[in-house]
Structure formats: structure tokens, C-alpha cells
Amino acid sequence: MDNPSELALKEEVESNTFIIDNTRPVVLNLRAVIEGDSIDSHGRPCHTIIVSGVAKDEMCNITDIQYSIDSEDWQTAFPEDKIFDSTEETFLLNIPYISPDEHTIVINAIDYEGNIGSSRIVFNP
Numbered sequence: 577m578d579n580p581s582e583l584a585l586k587e588e589v590e591s592n593t594f595i596i597d598n599t600r601p602v603v604l605n606l607r608a609v610i611e612g613d614s615i616d617s618h619g620r621p622c623h624t625i626i627v628s629g630v631a632k633d634e635m636c637n638i639t640d641i642q643y644s645i646d647s648e649d650w651q652t653a654f655p656e657d658k659i660f661d662s663t664e665e666t667f668l669l670n671i672p673y674i675s676p677d678e679h680t681i682v683i684n685a686i687d688y689e690g691n692i693g694s695s696r697i698v699f700n701p
Contacts, residue, residue: 601633601685603695608681610673610699625699627669631655631685633693638665640686645671646679653683 579585606629615622631638639660641653655665665685678700685693 595635597633597635597687597689597691599634600691600693601631601638601687602693603683603685604630604632606683606695606697608697608699623673625669625671625673625679625681627671627681627683627697628667629683629695630664630666631683631693632664633685633687633691634663636688636691637661637663638685639688640684641665641667642684642686643669644682644684647682650684 606627608625608627610623611626612624627643631641637660638655641655641660642650643653644650653667653669655667657665667683671681678698680696680698682694682696687693
């Protein structure tokens with residue numbers, strides 16, 4: 577509904593251009609492989625799960641990559657270049673592995689605006 581002409585406003589303000597980013601990042605090329613046979617400090621056989629992927633956002637820099645194994649606490653995963661400074665970050669995790677059971681690994685990618693994109697991989701050696 578418009579104001580009557582005697583109450584019409586005559587001022588206007590222009591703002592700088594700004595971007596609204598409501599899109600979440602994506603996690604691409606998520607892979608998990610088991611590597612190596614070794615013995616841990618308790619004499620038990622152990623392996624390493626190597627998880628790799630790419631966190632990507634179309635508009636903003638990626639500011640955090642997190643992972644959780646089997647719904648445990650979130651851990652930070654750093655990009656391969658050790659700094660969150662671009663819209664595409666490659667990551668590589670080396671996770672000590674003892675249990676021969678099936679595991680679910682969830683990766684969260686978080687962009688500068690706080691949007692979160694997730695991906696998961698089920699790993700069964």
C-alpha cells in the first residue's frame with residue numbers, strides 16, 4: 577500500500593553492492609582407503625584410513641573442514657596447503673584405525689558465511 581502524497585518520502589539511500597550467499601559448500605571426490613600394516617604401542621595390529629576429498633563453494637572461501645567418525649566428536653581437518661584461503665580446498669586425513677568394523681565418516685565443509693555442506697562415506701574394510 578502506498579503512502580498518500582502528503583506523506584510520501586523523498587529521500588533515498590544507495591548502499592554498496594553486497595552478496596547474499598545462502599548456498600552450502602559441497603564435498604567432492606570423497607574417498608577412504610586403508611593403508612599399511614603396523615603395530616601400535618600396545619602390540620595390536622593397526623592400519624591407517626586415508627580420507628581425501630575437496631571442499632568447494634561457489635561464492636565464499638571455505639573457512640573450516642571438520643570430520644566425525646561414527647558420530648564421535650568433530651575434529652578439524654586442515655587443507656593440504658595448511659591454510660583456509662580459497663573457495664576450493666583439498667584435504668587429506670590420516671586416521672589411525674584398529675577396529676575391523678564398519679565405520680561412517682562424515683565431512684562438513686563450512687564457508688565464510690557459515691553455510692555447512694556435508695558428505696559421508698561408509699567404510700568397511
